[in-house]
Amino acid sequence: xxxxxxxxxxxxxxxxxxxxxxxxxxxxxxxxxxxxxxxxxxxxxxxxxxxxxxxxxxxxxxxxxxxxxxxxxxxxxxxxxxxxxxxxxxxxxxxxxxxxxxxxxxxxxxxxxxxxxxxxxxxxxxxxxxxxxxxxxxxxxxxxxxxxxxxxxxxxxxxxxxxxxxxxxxxxxxxxxxxxxxxxxxxxxxxxxxxxxxxxxxxxxxxxxxxxxxxxxxxxxxxxxxxxxxxxxxxxxxxxxxxxxxxxxxxxxxxxxxxxxxxxxxxxxxxxxxxxxxxxxxxxxxxxxxxxxxxxxxxxxxxxxxxxxxxxxxxxxxxxxxxxxxxxxxxxxxxxxxxxxxxxxxxxxxxxxxxxxxxxxxxxxxxxxxxxxxxxxxxxxxxxxxxxxxxxxxxxxxxxxxxxxxxxxxxxxxxxxxxxxxxxxxxxxxxxxxxxxxxxxxxxxxxxxxxxxxxxxxxxxxxxxx
Amino acid sequence: xxxxxxxxxxxxxxxxxxxxxxxxxxxxxxxxxxxxxxxxxxxxxxxxxxxxxxxxxxxxxxxxxxxxxxxxxxxxxxxxxxxxxxxxxxxxxxxxxxxxxxxxxxxxxxxxxxxxxxxxxxxxxxxxxxxxxxxxxxxxxxxxxxxxxxxxxxxxxxxxxx
Numbered sequence: 001x002x003x004x005x006x007x008x009x010x011x012x013x014x015x016x017x018x019x020x021x022x023x024x025x026x027x028x029x030x031x032x033x034x035x036x037x038x039x040x041x042x043x044x045x046x047x048x049x050x051x052x053x054x055x056x057x058x059x060x061x062x063x064x065x066x067x068x069x070x071x072x073x074x075x076x077x078x079x080x081x082x083x084x085x086x087x088x089x090x091x092x093x094x095x096x097x098x099x100x101x102x103x104x105x106x107x108x109x110x111x112x113x114x115x116x117x118x119x120x121x122x123x124x125x126x127x128x129x130x131x132x133x134x135x136x137x138x139x140x141x142x143x144x145x146x147x148x149x150x151x152x153x154x155x156x157x158x159x160x161x162x163x164x165x166x167x168x169x170x171x172x173x174x175x176x177x178x179x180x181x182x183x184x185x186x187x188x189x190x191x192x193x194x195x196x197x198x199x200x201x202x203x204x205x206x207x208x209x210x211x212x213x214x215x216x217x218x219x220x221x222x223x224x225x226x227x228x229x230x231x232x233x234x235x236x237x238x239x240x241x242x243x244x245x246x247x248x249x250x251x252x253x254x255x256x257x258x259x260x261x262x263x264x265x266x267x268x269x270x271x272x273x274x275x276x277x278x279x280x281x282x283x284x285x286x287x288x289x290x291x292x293x294x295x296x297x298x299x300x301x302x303x304x305x306x307x308x309x310x311x312x313x314x315x316x317x318x319x320x321x322x323x324x325x326x327x328x329x330x331x332x333x334x335x336x337x338x339x340x341x342x343x344x345x346x347x348x349x350x351x352x353x354x355x356x357x358x359x360x361x362x363x364x365x366x367x368x369x370x371x372x373x374x375x376x377x378x379x380x381x382x383x384x385x386x387x388x389x390x391x392x393x394x395x396x397x398x399x400x401x402x403x404x405x406x407x408x409x410x411x412x413x414x415x416x417x418x419x420x421x422x423x424x425x426x427x428x429x430x431x432x433x434x435x436x437x438x439x440x441x442x443x444x445x446x447x448x449x450x451x452x453x454x455x456x457x458x459x460x461x462x463x464x465x466x
Numbered sequence: 467x468x469x470x471x472x473x474x475x476x477x478x479x480x481x482x483x484x485x486x487x488x489x490x491x492x493x494x495x496x497x498x499x500x501x502x503x504x505x506x507x508x509x510x511x512x513x514x515x516x517x518x519x520x521x522x523x524x525x526x527x528x529x530x531x532x533x534x535x536x537x538x539x540x541x542x543x544x545x546x547x548x549x550x551x552x553x554x555x556x557x558x559x560x561x562x563x564x565x566x567x568x569x570x571x572x573x574x575x576x577x578x579x580x581x582x583x584x585x586x587x588x589x590x591x592x593x594x595x596x597x598x599x600x601x602x603x604x605x606x607x608x609x610x611x612x613x614x615x616x617x618x619x620x621x622x623x624x625x626x627x628x
Contacts, residue, residue, distance in 0.1 A: 004583065010564040011584040015485035018494060029480055030473060033502055037509050 079195035081128035082168045088122070088199050090171060090364045092206050092217025095122055095199035102195040103183065105129075110183040111141060112196050114174065119201040122171035122364055123181060126195040127162045133187030134163040134436050135194045137172070141180050150406075153434070155415045160387075162194075163436025170387075170464060171199060173364050209340065216252070216340040221361040223250055228340030236327050237313040238337045244303040248344040248357075253312045259332040262314050266339070269309040312339040352393040352457040354427050359465065362389055362430050367462035375456035379441045381405070383433040391429040391460030401456060402444045407437035429460070471519075472512050476505060479520050483527060489580045490531045492569055504530055524585070525595050528577050567617035575610040578603055 077084050079100050088095045098121070103110035114121070127135045137160040138144070138153075145152045159181075160172045174181065183194045208218040209228040216228035226249075227240040255264040314335055316325045327335075348355040351372055358369040367389050373379060381388060392403065405413040415431045433439050443456060480501060487497035487504075504527035508519070515522045568576060574596075581592045582603075589607075593600045 006564060007579070008583050010568070011489055011580065014565055015489055015584065018485060018488050018497075029498075029502065030476055033476060033505055033509070037506055 077197070079197055080126040080193045081166070082126050082195075084124065084126070084168065084197050087202065088171060089206075090122060090199075091361055092208070092220040093120075093215075094202035094204045094206060095171075096202045098198045098200040100195060100197045103185075103193055105193050106190045108185045108188075110194050110196065111180060112182075112198075113180045114178065114198060116178045117176045117200065120176065121174055121201065122199045123159075123174050124171045124197045124199070125160045125162055125169040125183065126167070126197065128166040128193055129189050129191040130162055130165050130167075130185070130194075131187070131189035131192065133185060133189070133192070134161055135183055135185050135188065135192070136161045136434065137196075138182045138184060139174070139179060141182050143184070149410050150412055151410060152412045152414060155413075155431075158413065158434060161434040161436060163434075171364050174198075214254070214336070214338050216338070220342060221366050222346045222359050223342040223344045226341040226343050228252075229338070231335075231337040234333050234335055235337060236329075236332075236335065237311055238339050239309055239311040240339055240341060241307060241309045242303075242341060244305045244308055246303040246308075246341065246343045248346070248348070249299075249302055250342040250344055251310070252338075252340045252342065254338045255312070255314060255336065257314070257332045257335040259334070262316065262327070262332055262335070264337070265313045265315045267311055267313070269311065310339060310341065312337050351391075351460065352395055352427070354393060356391055356393075356427070356460055360429070360462070362462075363432070365389075366465040368465050369460055370463045371461045373459050373461070375441070375443075375459050377442055379459060380438055381433060381441060381459070381461055382438045383407075383435050384438060386435045387464060388433040388435075389429065389462040389464075390431040390433065391427060391462060392431065392456050393427040393458040393460065395457035403431060403456075404442050404444075405431075405433055405439035406442065407434075407439050409437040411437065413439070429462075472509055475519055475523075479523075480505065483520070483523060486524065486580060486585055487527060487531070489584055490528070490573075490577060500527060500531055503527075521595070528581065528595060529597075531573065531577065563619045564614075566619035567614050570617055570619070571610055571613060575606050575613070578606040579610050582607060 076086065077097060077100055079102055084097065084100075086097050099112075101110060101112040123137070125135065125137045136153075136158060138157050139159055140157060142157070144154075144157070159174070160169055162169055181196060183196065185192055185194065205215045206217040208225055209216045209230065211230040214230045216225055216230075218225050226246055227242040229238045229240050231238040251266065253264055253266050255262070314327050314332065314337060316327060344357060346357040346359040348357055349369065349372065350356075356369065360367055369391075375393075381390070390403075403415045405415075407413070411434065413433065441459065483504075484497055484501050487500045488494060491497045491500055504523050507526050507530070508515070508523045511522075512519070568579065571579065577596065578592060581587045581595060582589070587595065589600050589603045593603045596603070598606075
């Protein structure tokens with residue numbers, strides 16, 4: 001016979017089994033959370049900066065006014081022997097040259113401190129006379145750890161490297177926080193000069209759908225805008241209608257309001273699907289309340305033929321999206337909503353059950369899938385000719401690992417530990433290998449408690465386009 | 467951002483929250499993932515939370531669990547249904563049957579049961595946390611018991627929840 005007391009006892013007894021889980025006490029939750037939060041912040045930055053299409057540039061009274069100098073019409077800058085563009089187009093958005101810095105000949109280091117910014121920004125590493133050495137762009141001023149001829153670069157500290165005699169490297173994203181950039185030269189010639197060129201996001205709206213301070217560029221990498229709308233201030237819902245099929249949809253929804261507990265709720269007419277997020281979450285870049293929902297809730301199979309209507313509605317955030325209630329008229333007068341849909345025409349390759357785009361944007365660069373290789377300890381990846389971005393395909397129900405790459409030149413790159421426990425196909429990407437050497441990949445388990453966890457299935461090697 | 471407060475909270479309360487997450491997901495790894503997902507979401511609003519941080523995180527956790535039918539996070543593609551693994555059974559055979567039967571409940575009902583009979587929330591608190599009415603909590607509880615009564619895991623052993 002079973003009673004409520006038995007039910008309580010059963011729940012308690014099973015909860016207690018957690019204490020007996022192997023390694024339960026060894027879960028470094030704080031470290032794992034730090035990694036997740038850092039990743040979430042970076043995703044938000046990327047979402048705002050160009051990884052997603054919609055962008056908020058400035059809203060009077062909410063965001064700080066943009067007052068950066070317009071360098072578009074200034075003289076052509078020459079840095080470290082190279083003539084640079086005054087403006088760049090990255091991920092569909094325009095960036096203007098903001099400032100530059102250059103080292104003295106023979107100097108082994110260049111340091112540049114950037115103030116906090118309310119705009120997304122990129123930096124280009126430039127060098128000449130590097131010779132057989134290299135110039136590495138790092139975030140912060142700390143020198144990488146060196147012991148027994150091995151130099152270790154931790155994830156987040158290394159941004160870029162020039163490993164040829166002379167180069168103007170592709171722009172790399174830098175944080176909007178106050179940041180110090182350091183370029184360290186190694187084994188470079190005595191005449192080596194390096195430079196940095198910092199580009200800030202322009203106030204010029206890209207081609208596409210834009211209104212006020214928001215924009216959906218017509219193209220973002222290979223992605224093409226299918227439909228987009230930007231609501232008026234105070235409008236409580238916006239809709240887009242489009243014709244399918246859209247095989248690889250990338251849905252971008254955005255809401256912003258200083259009012260707390262407002263939830264953006266995306267639904268498709270005639271279906272039960274939904275997605276959404278909190279409009280009043282603080283945004284790390286703009287230091288205000290900004291909800292960006294990047295690609296969540298789209299059907300895995302895409303949208304089929306026929307007419308589809310998606311609606312983004314602002315709701316009172318109760319606790320569950322299905323029970324949220326619509327805003328009353330006049331509430332959240334500052335509310336801004338925007339909804340856009342992109343289609344990614346890039347071919348995909350299925351690896352370990354997950355579809356991977358053969359071309360993808362990451363960190364402001366467009367990458368092309370070059371090869372897919374089964375993972376094994378010590379797997380060799382050649383980055384002698386240029387930067388490589390890795391895609392890491394997980395296997396099994398759970399996957400927990402810390403990845404490191406040991407270069408033949410004595411460099412060791414360590415990356416954030418990753419964990420995936422969602423029970424389906426999964427993977428991560430964005431781990432970049434600095435150019436100039438060949439690496440051996442290794443993983444270590446970061447949580448012995450996940451005894452059932454498996455590691456990597458395949459490594460996808462992406463190389464820059466262009 | 468109340469970063470110090472957040473770290474202290476994680477150190478002090480995440481163990482208790484993990485137990486709730488485990489009863490919801492029935493899988494240690496998934497429970498850890500669910501808890502960390504909820505804590506990560508909470509971190510962004512930490513300094514602006516009115517009232518109890520624990521209630522706030524629990525609310526995010528339960529609702530993340532309820533809506534975890536499809537998720538894309540860092541490239542992860544979740545399946546519609548979370549995999550269910552048999553847990554290490556407690557000593558009593560009847561409890562194991564009950565655990566199995568609980569696993570057969572729809573996600574929402576299971577959440578109601580866990581909140582009411584493990585976290586000892588009142589019907590009002592459960593309703594507030596799930597964003598549903600007290601009446602719905604009552605009906606979900608009644609339906610959960612009704613389902614448990616006819617669940618094969620209990621029926622075969624002659625168990626009847628009452």
